[in-house]
Amino acid sequence: MTENTDGTERIDRISAPAIVFPGQAQDPTSAHRAAYDLLARRAPAEALALIEPALEIDPGNYGLRSLRAWAYLMRAQLQRAEEELRGLVEENPSDDWSRHALARSLERQSRFEDALPHARLSAAMTGDPEHESTVLRIERRLAERRGSVEDLV
Numbered sequence: 001m002t003e004n005t006d007g008t009e010r011i012d013r014i015s016a017p018a019i020v021f022p023g024q025a026q027d028p029t030s031a032h033r034a035a036y037d038l039l040a041r042r043a044p045a046e047a048l049a050l051i052e053p054a055l056e057i058d059p060g061n062y063g064l065r066s067l068r069a070w071a072y073l074m075r076a077q078l079q080r081a082e083e084e085l086r087g088l089v090e091e092n093p094s095d096d097w098s099r100h101a102l103a104r105s106l107e108r109q110s111r112f113e114d115a116l117p118h119a120r121l122s123a124a125m126t127g128d129p130e131h132e133s134t135v136l137r138i139e140r141r142l143a144e145r146r147g148s149v150e151d152l153v
Helices: 028-040 044-057 062-074 078-091 096-108 112-126 129-146
Strands: none
Touching (some): 062 078, 078 096, 096 129, 112 129
């Protein structure tokens, strides 16, 4: 335990690194599990090292492609993420995660007009407060850009 600046105690959490066994990249199911674990641990480069070879074996694997998009987003490779996510949304228009992630990718590129329809649809599909706040944030950014912030108040 360590101390916060206000004198209260803080518990530091240490997480063990993910274990990647040889051959996991050759099995798309194993690669998916290990890559997901790596992404959850904020290790996108390591996850991509598993995802890419597995996608060479199974290029249409939707789950691996979703993980690749997530890794690209984490690495701020926004154009690559956008490309991957557009393909996922085209293939499965009802995938709310891909829609939300596409909206976030476009938003982070300051392409608010392009992001808004995906954000609205994602929010409508899920009712998730995070998705709804994304819509509000994008709408506000658009209003700021247009100089019509007063309309939002």
